[in-house]
Amino acid sequence: MKTSRIILHIDMNCFFASCEIAEDPDLLKKPVIIAHDDPFQRGIVLTASYEARSFGIKTTMQVREAFQLCKDIIVIEPDMELYSSYSDKFYQYLLTITKKVEMASIDEAYMDLSDYQGDVVTLAHQIQETLLKEHRLPCSIGIAPNKFLAKMASDMQKPLGITILRKRELNKYLWPLPIEEMQGVGKKTAPKLHSMGIKTIGDLADLQNFNSLKQKLGHIYATSLHQRANGIDDSEVDSSGSDTVFSVSNSHTFDRNIYEEKILKDTLKILTNSVANRLQKKNLKAYTIGLQLKYANFRQINRSQSLENPTNDDYDIYKITEAILDENFEEGLYDVDNQRDSTCIRLIGVFANRVVELKEQPIQQITIFDNLSELEKKAELKKILDGIKQKFGDTTISQGYYEYPDNRKQNTD
DNA sequence: TCTGGGGTCCTAGGACCC
DNA sequence: TCTGGGGTCCTAGGACCC
Numbered sequence: 001m002k003t004s005r006i007i008l009h010i011d012m013n014c015f016f017a018s019c020e021i022a023e024d025p026d027l028l029k030k031p032v033i034i035a036h037d038d039p040f041q042r043g044i045v046l047t048a049s050y051e052a053r054s055f056g057i058k059t060t061m062q063v064r065e066a067f068q069l070c071k072d073i074i075v076i077e078p079d080m081e082l083y084s085s086y087s088d089k090f091y092q093y094l095l096t097i098t099k100k101v102e103m104a105s106i107d108e109a110y111m112d113l114s115d116y117q118g119d120v121v122t123l124a125h126q127i128q129e130t131l132l133k134e135h136r137l138p139c140s141i142g143i144a145p146n147k148f149l150a151k152m153a154s155d156m157q158k159p160l161g162i163t164i165l166r167k168r169e170l171n172k173y174l175w176p177l178p179i180e181e182m183q184g185v186g187k188k189t190a191p192k193l194h195s196m197g198i199k200t201i202g203d204l205a206d207l208q209n210f211n212s213l214k215q216k217l218g219h220i221y222a223t224s225l226h227q228r229a230n231g232i233d234d235s236e237v238d239s240s241g242s243d244t245v246f247s248v249s250n251s252h253t254f255d256r257n258i259y260e261e262k263i264l265k266d267t268l269k270i271l272t273n274s275v276a277n278r279l280q281k282k283n284l285k286a287y288t289i290g291l292q293l294k295y296a297n298f299r300q301i302n303r304s305q306s307l308e309n310p311t312n313d314d315y316d317i318y319k320i321t322e323a324i325l326d327e328n329f330e331e332g333l334y335d336v337d338n339q340r341d342s343t344c345i346r347l348i349g350v351f352a353n354r355v356v357e358l359k360e361q362p363i364q365q366i367t368i369f370d371n372l373s374e375l376e377k378k379a380e381l382k383k384i385l386d387g388i389k390q391k392f393g394d395t396t397i398s399q400g401y402y403e404y405p406d407n408r409k410q411n412t413d
Numbered sequence: 414t415c416t417g418g419g420g421t422c423c424t425a426g427g428a429c430c431c
Numbered sequence: 432t433c434t435g436g437g438g439t440c441c442t443a444g445g446a447c448c449c
Contacts, residue, residue: 015449035417036417036418042416042417043417044416044417045417046418046449047449060416062414062415062416065414078418080419104448104449106419106420107449108449183448184447184448185447187446187447188446189446189447218424221423221446245420246421246422247419247420247421248419248420249420250418250419251417251418251419252418253416253417298416300444301443301444302443302444303443304443305442306440306442347417347418349419
């Protein structure tokens with residue numbers, strides 16, 4: 001049997017906003033939100049600084065709503081390249097402490113410090129201070145005997161918290177939490193658990209009728225949740241493939257529903273170019289290329305094609321996805337009188353799956369927007385859309401009323 | 414209330430092969 | 432004849448996460 005481990009989970013506090021503030025100290029102590037283009041239409045808040053949160057602004061809230069809560073908020077367009085570079089600095093710093101580091105997402109990491117000679121709590125304070133002083137990145141840290149508990153612990157005190165969660169204290173700190181706050185329980189599973197009378201993590205840990213849980217969730221998922229509720233998680237900190245990529249995608253939600261083929265194809269060109277460039281930059285090729293469409297009635301389809309030879313070529317990817325678009329969209333079908341029209345497109349996306357790394361160095365490909373950054377590309381996309389809007393007139397389709405359950409789970413960072 | 418964008422992992426069913 | 436069963440690959444979609 002293995003001796004007990006010491007796992008740290010480091011979770012950046014409002015990471016995107018923190019990166020922007022680190023870049024521009026004038027933003028410090030100001031209500032900053034990171035949100036997408038067309039903020040008054042369909043944009044939502046991706047991240048809010050703590051000053052913005054003090055007005056009640058939350059992640060996934062509409063930007064329009066955020067403005068109602070605070071008219072002075074500063075809206076910044078997300079810059080994923082910038083956040084990736086900060087994420088990499090964060091990762092490189094952690095590697096100076098131990099090689100056993102796993103990046104779980106752009107803004108969080110696990111460290112296995114079981115072999116650390118010294119006081120881990122003191123080390124956690126050092127890590128937090130260094131990240132704040134040298135990189136201007138605030139974080140919360142959880143310390144526990146496994147990944148699941150470390151993750152739950154880092155969530156318990158924000159911002160700038162350090163929380164130790166011991167197995168013998170689960171009844172005090174973990175079990176009273178509502179089941180929704182458990183990692184791995186989302187908006188679909190929570191109601192199922194409620195229907196079985198499970199309201200807290202403690203209820204799940206205590207569960208007598210495991211068979212009915214198995215029936216509702218499937219054996220693998222049920223076992224994993226039940227064990228974790230009891231503080232058991234044997235999964236290892238995976239330091240091998242920290243930068244292994246399995247898929248690359250780009251999608252765009254329009255600020256109105258689109259029924260014009262030209263707009264869809266122009267947008268598709270930008271998206272395919274962006275996916276191709278990102279693959280090329282990382283020296284990757286994909287065996288599967290696909291198109292994602294979300295119709296105005298929110299029906300979503302994903303169609304893909306597998307290739308004999310992997311590609312990262314702009315033109316190849318465009319041709320494949322254009323063919324899929326032609327099969328799944330026909331111009332002129334929409335019915336203005338039908339508020340529930342299902343032929344207009346709300347979102348279009350391109351994805352590349354089954355991605356492999358190339359051995360040889362990449363050959364620079366010639367593409368239409370070769371010299372543009374991702375932000376400039378987005379501006380270019382906006383120009384195309386605006387141009388077409390002018391040509392067609394501002395014939396925005398009146399928004400139909402659709403009844404959908406609001407079951408999005410609030411993302412708390 | 415009126416719903417983003419980028420990912421990962423898992424499952425189920427169909428096609429195909431032996 | 433007119434049909435079994437296992438394995439693998441592929442596609443599509445669901446659930447979850449930040």
